Structure formats: structure tokens, C-alpha cells
Amino acid sequence: MARGENGAVRVALLGCGTVGTEVVRLITDQAADLTARVGTPVELVGVAVRRPHRHPWLTENFPHLVTTDAGALVARDDVDVVVEVIGGIEPVRGWLLEALKAGKSVVTANKALLAEDGPALAEAADASGADLYYEAAVAGAIPLLRPLRESLAGDRITRVAGIVNGTSNFILSAMASDGTSYADALEEATRLGYAEADPSADVDGYDAASKAAILATLAFHTRITASDVHREGMRGVSSADVAAARRLGCTIKLLAICERVTDERPDGTAAASVSARVYPAMVPDAHPLARVDGAFNAVFVEAEAAGQLMFYGQGAGGAPTASAVLGDLVAVARNRVGGGRGPRESAYASLPVRPIGDVPTRYHVDLEVADREGVLAAIAGEFARQGVSIAAVRQTGGVNGSVDRSDGSGLSPARLTVVTHSAREAALSATVAALADLDHVIGVVGVLRVEGLGRAVSALGMGE
């Protein structure tokens, strides 16, 4: 609990990119406010960057703070709190573990590290009594982790689901609004700075999966890592999928879904498990998530007593993310002054992870089929054989339809769209494999999940 001579809480900042720059700006511009809110000054004592020449604003205005040796900065005796906005696993992990072991509190926005090795950080914090805060790691400025781990700490959370990656949402919004192709929308996102040169973290769902792991860990008091999260990216979403969604009255979103699932055991007791998954899915247009456009994030939380809650705001960007970092910084600084501690890791429930094969959802299956008698019966039979119940079927093209092509086989192809009732992923996959082998089926054009997302939809007059 040592602090500076004037009682200041002394902060080391690791990284000074878009977010770090805003952190420096907020700490310095709001010095008087922060002092009043914390009860003592909050003082920046060092900023570690790899290549100082890339940070002219920092090196001009705060030359005395700049260092290239992050490890040495973390180890300094006059550092009370380490704020990390570099990202990535190594070498950051070592620095944060060192800081926590030395009793220094850590504020980090590092979703990848938390999702891979959060328990090690939490244990180091618990061992020394230091604080570990990371509101900025999920959904940028939106206060989401503090509500989950504090406001809802007396309730049972059953679901956390939403849009937590702004880049993929920007791309999907562009595809939905003007029929842009995935490639063109990605190019636009890159041009505007939303997507990185290598967009994999965003479009392949790694970023969202890390966030899902963090959310599920907090919501269900169970350690969930990124590798526990079923992950499907959005590269495969085509303009045809977007159009098919629109015909259904839906919009495709890349969703992160964390659920507490309870099964009745044969003996009447209940077995709970956790499902955490990320994939593109159709969302009914009537659901508020369907209207979350561009780089915004929105997350629904359901709890037994609280019912359904929604949180909405900017999920990324320098200033919004810095706002979340500063909120955490004020909290850990207040704890330094008051001698308290933030909530520790809560992982007592240790629920098992449910395999994706056992997770039920509705599906939209697009088939190209031969337009001849018996095709529907054959296909419906295949669904029935796997125990997948069909909610709706629609045929377009063929003799009376609009598809105008032929493969020379003498059969005119038609398009058959099937929407299922809730089915387990394993059963649906088996159905799709069997359909592909049917004589009547020319090809399985697309398979997408349809997520009703529970009560919000019911409230809007649509059953799940």
C-alpha cells in the first residue's frame, strides 16, 4: 500500500497506441477531478513504448515519462498500479504477473491474455492482495463486467449474448445495407481503420471468443478459457446468405453467446453446464440486436430475478476504451487509499462446458435440389430420421419458380429453404451430411443458425 510522498497513486502505463494516448490525455486533463474522486492525486510515472519515435505526441509532451523497458518500469518501487494497453499474450503476461506478485494492482484491456490465462493472473492477485480490473477488455466503454461481477452478484445469470466485435459488425452492417460483398466490405473497414491489415482476430471470431470466455467466466463463476468457446468466423457469410436472411425477416450478426444450461437428470436432479460460442447467426429484425449497426456493441444479459437487461454503446476506439480503463484506475486507486480490494476471482461453481454438438438452436438450411416429384418427401424424411423438426419450408425456382438455369441433367434445379425448430448441432450436422448424399439434392448452399435470443423476442411478439 506504499504510495508517493504526496500520497499520490503512481501509475505505470504499458503501451501508448490509440487507447494509451487517450489514457494519458484523460489522466492529465482530468487531474483535478481524479484527485477529488480518488481522494489523492493519480500520477503517471512512466509510459513504456517499444519505438518512441512512433509516438511524437508522447515524446514531445512527456519526454521524462517515456521508456522502452517495460519490465524495468513494472519493477520500479515507485509504481503502485500498472495499466496495460499493449495487448497480446507475450511478453505482457510476464510483466503483469510480476506486477501482481509484487502487490501492484493491474488494470488491463487485454482480452486475449485474460481469456487464455486469466486464472493465473487472478491467483497472483489473490496471493498478494492486489486488484485485477479489466472492464476495457470487453465491449469498450460499455460498463458490462462490473455489472456482471458486482451488480448481479446476488442473482443467477442464465445468459449473456450479444455483439461484442465492432469490426465484424461493421462489415455485416455494410453487407446488409447495400448488398456489398464480404470482400468489398472488409476493404472498406480496412480503409476506415476498423479492420487491421490481418483481420483474422475480428472476422474469424478470435476476438469475440476471448470476450465470450471472459463473460462466461464472470457470469457463471466458472473458469472458461478461449479454447472452451466454440468459434466460427464470418468469412463464409455470402451476399446470398444476407439476402436469404432478409427474406426471412432476419439480419445476420456475429454473436457471442454464453448460456447456463440446466438438464434434468434421470433421477430428477438438475445438472448445469455452460455453453460459450461465437458464430454468425440470423437474428429476427424485431430483436433490438438486429438494429445494432456499424462499430457499436450491444449485450443482453438474462438473470433469474433481474429478468432481461440490455447494455449498448461504443465497443472500441481510443476514447471509449480509455474511459473504461480510467473507471478501473479510479477503483483500484480508491482501494489503495481506502485499504479495500475489488472483488476477487469467483470460480467456485466449476460448471462443465457443454460440447457444441449438444447445444440446441434453430437452423436455416438452403438447398439446391432437383425439381422433381418426391424431393420434399425425401428431404423431410432425412430431417425426421435425425430427429430434427421442420418449422417451415419454402421452394423457389424450378418449373414455376425464378431460378433460370439447368445443369444439363434434364432436371431444372430449384431452391429449397428449410427452417428448423430447435435442434442439437450434432443432429443438424448429421442431417446436412445425409442431405448432401441424397440423389435429389444438388448441393447444400448454406447453413446458418437462427437465434431468437429468448425473452426479448417473445416480448416483441415473436416466439423463440
Added chain:
Amino acid sequence: MARGENGAVRVALLGCGTVGTEVVRLITDQAADLTARVGTPVELVGVAVRRPHRHPWLTENFPHLVTTDAGALVARDDVDVVVEVIGGIEPVRGWLLEALKAGKSVVTANKALLAEDGPALAEAADASGADLYYEAAVAGAIPLLRPLRESLAGDRITRVAGIVNGTSNFILSAMASDGTSYADALEEATRLGYAEADPSADVDGYDAASKAAILATLAFHTRITASDVHREGMRGVSSADVAAARRLGCTIKLLAICERVTDERPDGTAAASVSARVYPAMVPDAHPLARVDGAFNAVFVEAEAAGQLMFYGQGAGGAPTASAVLGDLVAVARNRVGGGRGPRESAYASLPVRPIGDVPTRYHVDLEVADREGVLAAIAGEFARQGVSIAAVRQTGGVNGSVDRSDGSGLSPARLTVVTHSAREAALSATVAALADLDHVIGVVGVLRVEGLGRAVSALGMGE
């Protein structure tokens, strides 16, 4: 920091109505979870109710806990935390002050008491080092106060605005959806249990004003009491107003609006002040608040770095409110165990309250006018004289219109609707008074504010 022999945190509950019953249920049903989350058991040691015979569930299941002497319960040595869900100022104020002075932490849902005398409670808590938490006082289950006083503690909040009274929103939703009159909608709300026998707290805006005071206090680090909040109820909203709003593409909502307003002084420095107000206003249908129906609450928060955030959920009801109470209970119990404290009162900014006359908004003014030459010029002149800029005018009825009546004066009346640009309330009031005196004006039929609510609307393609 004394606790029970098993280390339990011992809780006294004051009140056991709809919310209290759910609090008892959650504490008992979730005992194992709460123990794991707090690190020690949370034990209910007494429940004070005025008339035990009205609480058969409580007296049958927990006869040993029931007492009619709340004061004695609060004073017991074996009470660590007092949870209050009775409501009202007296006699609750005395009990809570006694508890805090004795170092017992308080969790309360009492918006009226907090809005009237929050500083006295905060001072008592600070003096003894006890915690004072009240998430349930505003917007039921929605985590809103914790985000304001913790998550955004490193940012500058500029606005908190939304729907914080479910009863009035239920009535307004019913009026908007099927043209129900205010009286019929109120009757329905009473029948369903949303409105009390005396609906004044809800429909006259007292409840929303208390909540606005609490929100403004936290958001702007300034003591704001209910008497600082400009309050207009919704009894005066007619079916004609609802129809007029619809013609404008708007919906009428009872809003609580808290803003930090900054004026440039002549010498170039800036003077900040706080505006807190409650009134019915037209909200553009494109704004998410227009779609918040029934008993739900939704609140927008704007901060300089975070941008715009939205929180949505159930604003009332036993279980949702109890969820918020339990979240606070876990927090104060953790603090008991860990030796820490929640955030203290933060009122260092002490900003002045801006009089309602100086608050600019847009207005919708409905006039019945004589349909003769020069009427528009005369009316427009009156607006110009008071410096109120007109954004749009629409005339219906009269010679070419649809109003089919005459007052025998030889003049056929017409309806003139004026929407202004942003104007100060004082200027608008003076305009309305002057208009009423004009020969051409038969009557001022309705005056309602139009709230664009800032960036959310801009984002949706509508200027403020």
C-alpha cells in the same frame, strides 16, 4: 467489523412487501451461492414488518425472524447490515441514520429519502466508515448507479436521460398504442397493479424526480435534491397530444433528464451548471427511447470519452428490484469480510442548478386560430419578438382544411402547429402568453417539449 460466530454477515431486513419477500427468498434460496461469492455466510437475523398478519408466507416460514419493532432490530448488536425496502421518509430516516452511525452498512431502495436527505445519510456513513448502497432506488434491476459512480468515475458525464418510471410509461404506451384516454389507461394500470390507489407519485412525476436527483448527484458530483428538479407530471397529456405527436413522427414519454451544461463566460472561461428535470416530451420514433414500452425502463448516458451508452431492463417489480438489492448486499458483505469500503459520496464539484427558464429545448405548440389573412404573419411575428426560432409550421382545417366547426363569429377556425428550434423555456413561456392574447388566436391547445436526446438521434440520421 464484528460478525457472527461462524463469521456470518448478519442482515436485518426492514419491510417485507413485494420486494422484501423476494429479498428473503433470494437470501434463503441462494444461501450456498452467496456464501461462495461473499466468502462467508449471509444470514438473515430479523425482518421488521408493521402488521405480521399481512405476511402469512413470512410468518409461517420464518416465525423466529419476525418483529414489529424496526428500531430495536436496527439497534441489535448482532446486526451487521440493514436492508431497507419500506420506502418513504419517516420513520425510515431515523432508523437508517442510527444504523449508519453505529457503523452498520445500509442497503436501501428508498429513492424518496435519498432524494430528500441523501447527504445526511452519506455523512453518517462516512463518519463511521459504513457502506451506503442504493442501486435498487433507480431503474430497478438495471445496473445504473454502479456504472455511474464506478465505471464512469474516470470520465466526464454530460447527460443522463431516460424513462425511469414504469407506471407512467405503461399509461403512455397504452395511450399511444390504441388511443386509450389517460383516465382509461390509468384505470387499467391500477387494475393490473402497476399503479397505486393514489397514483400521484408516478403520474405527477415525483418518483421520477427523486430518481433524477439521485442520478444527477452521482453523474455530476454535486448534491442535487428532489426540490432542485423541475417537475411536470403527465396528467395533462391528452389523446389529442398523443395524436399530434404521432403526426410529427414522435411518441410522448415521461422523461427524466439530467444534464451538465457549460456556458462560455464573457471572459472566455466556462461556467458549468446542472439541469435536472422531469416532464412529458415528444421523442422521435427513430430514437430507441420511443420504443421502450410498458413497464420497462431505459436510460441513456453520455460521457465525453465513453460516448453514448444505453441501459435497458425492468425498472420495477419484486424480483428485479430484489436482484439489485442482493447485488448491493453482496458488495457490502464482501467489504465487511475484506475490510474495504464502497465508494463514498462524491460531491466535490458543487455545480449550481440551472433554473428551468434557462434550459433550451424544442417545442411543439398547437394553436386554434382564426382562418383569415395575416394570421401566420402575426403568429410568426410573436415568436420572432421573443427570439424563438420556428423550425416548421403546419396548418390544418379552415377553408381548405378538415376542421368542420364555426364559433358563429363568421370565422372558421383552423389548427396551426408550430415546432420551434431550441429555445429557452422562459422565452417560450413568454411567447405562449403573448400568443394567447392575439386576436387571431382562439386558443393555445397544447404545448409539449420535443426532445431529440442528442447523439443517438444524430446517429439515426435525425439532427437535434
